[in-house]
Amino acid sequence: MRNKDPDGFAELGRTADAPPGPADLNLLRTFLAVHRSGSFTAAARLLGLSQPTVTAQMRSLERQVGRELFERLPRGVAPSPYADELAARVVAPLDALAEVTGDTVQAGERPADPVHLAGPAELMCLRVLPALAPLVADGLLLRAVTGLTDPLLDELRAGRHDLVVATARPRGRALSAVPLMDEEFVLTAAPHWAARTGGPENLATRGPGTLHGVPLVTYAEDLPIARRYWRHVFGRRLDCRAAVTVPDLRGVLAAVVAGAGFSVLPRYLCAAELASGALVELYAPEDPPINTAYLVQRPGSAVNPQVARVRDLLIGAARAW
Numbered sequence: 001m002r003n004k005d006p007d008g009f010a011e012l013g014r015t016a017d018a019p020p021g022p023a024d025l026n027l028l029r030t031f032l033a034v035h036r037s038g039s040f041t042a043a044a045r046l047l048g049l050s051q052p053t054v055t056a057q058m059r060s061l062e063r064q065v066g067r068e069l070f071e072r073l074p075r076g077v078a079p080s081p082y083a084d085e086l087a088a089r090v091v092a093p094l095d096a097l098a099e100v101t102g103d104t105v106q107a108g109e110r111p112a113d114p115v116h117l118a119g120p121a122e123l124m125c126l127r128v129l130p131a132l133a134p135l136v137a138d139g140l141l142l143r144a145v146t147g148l149t150d151p152l153l154d155e156l157r158a159g160r161h162d163l164v165v166a167t168a169r170p171r172g173r174a175l176s177a178v179p180l181m182d183e184e185f186v187l188t189a190a191p192h193w194a195a196r197t198g199g200p201e202n203l204a205t206r207g208p209g210t211l212h213g214v215p216l217v218t219y220a221e222d223l224p225i226a227r228r229y230w231r232h233v234f235g236r237r238l239d240c241r242a243a244v245t246v247p248d249l250r251g252v253l254a255a256v257v258a259g260a261g262f263s264v265l266p267r268y269l270c271a272a273e274l275a276s277g278a279l280v281e282l283y284a285p286e287d288p289p290i291n292t293a294y295l296v297q298r299p300g301s302a303v304n305p306q307v308a309r310v311r312d313l314l315i316g317a318a319r320a321w
Contacts, residue, residue, distance in 0.1 A: 027061040028090050030054055035087045038159015039076035078158040084174045113304045114141035119165030121146035122249045122269055131317040140306055162307045164296045177294040181318045185229050185289045187282045188270055189262035194280035203283050208234050215243030215261030217252050229264040232289040268321060
């Protein structure tokens with residue numbers, strides 16, 4: 001007897017006595033709904049079926065293709081690599097067929113589902129959430145989560161999010177990603193530190209050694225952003241220990257503005273402080289280091305039409321970021 005998980009999914013494997021054969025269209029439609037929603041329960045609700053029916057159909061499809069399609073999770077299911085490949089092959093034909101036959105669920109025929117969006121705390125709070133305010137005012141239900149890119153992408157693969165703003169392009173073909181914005185990094189300090197080091201002109205002439213003795217405020221102990229800046233701009237390794245670490249760039253910014261020391265920050269985060277004079281850009285290289293952020297989602301169009309609205313609005317808004 002195989003144990004079911006909370007989503008009604010029994011652990012399934014390849015059935016040796018069932019050779020692969022042509023899959024029934026209804027099974028493929030159900031499969032695509034499960035793949036898109038990340039849950040047998042959600043797929044059943046979207047299709048107007050019972051959860052046991054969805055479970056039985058996925059058992060049947062697995063027997064036909066001779067492959068395991070989904071892995072059970074504490075909440076929902078995650079597609080196998082084969083399931084991702086199958087979804088990529090069938091999504092366009094099934095969506096086209098649904099348009100021709102009118103076999104689609106209209107947005108007004110089911111309760112609106114929230115859009116689950118995740119990304120770095122700083123970018124979410126300063127850029128993403130404000131950009132989505134008009135959609136929320138128009139009725140969008142939004143559930144936002146913040147965190148580091150790699151764990152968020154793992155959760156996206158597992159179906160916990162609809163979209164993730166990632167600070168690196170995901171590896172492999174299981175996720176689709178589009179460039180969202182470029183973060184330019186800036187070497188900054190409060191005005192009194194800039195004056196003590198001789199200002200940007202002195203640093204441009206004498207190099208980063210002028211910062212010796214100035215405390216470094218950074219995101220993490222391994223100095224990820226500052227090390228990248230030093231390597232890209234000065235062509236050397238940063239050999240320094242942080243005076244302050246805080247895993248939120250808004251905290252780094254606050255500490256630097258208050259006079260704790262110097263740091264390397266994304267320009268979008270400190271633009272207002274640079275404009276007001278609360279911060280000074282210590283060096284302005286001709287080729288500043290940048291990092292590209294991506295908007296990532298699972299393959300295929302999302303069942304929830306609000307996901308497409310969020311995606312399109314963010315891509316449009318990011319042109320001005």
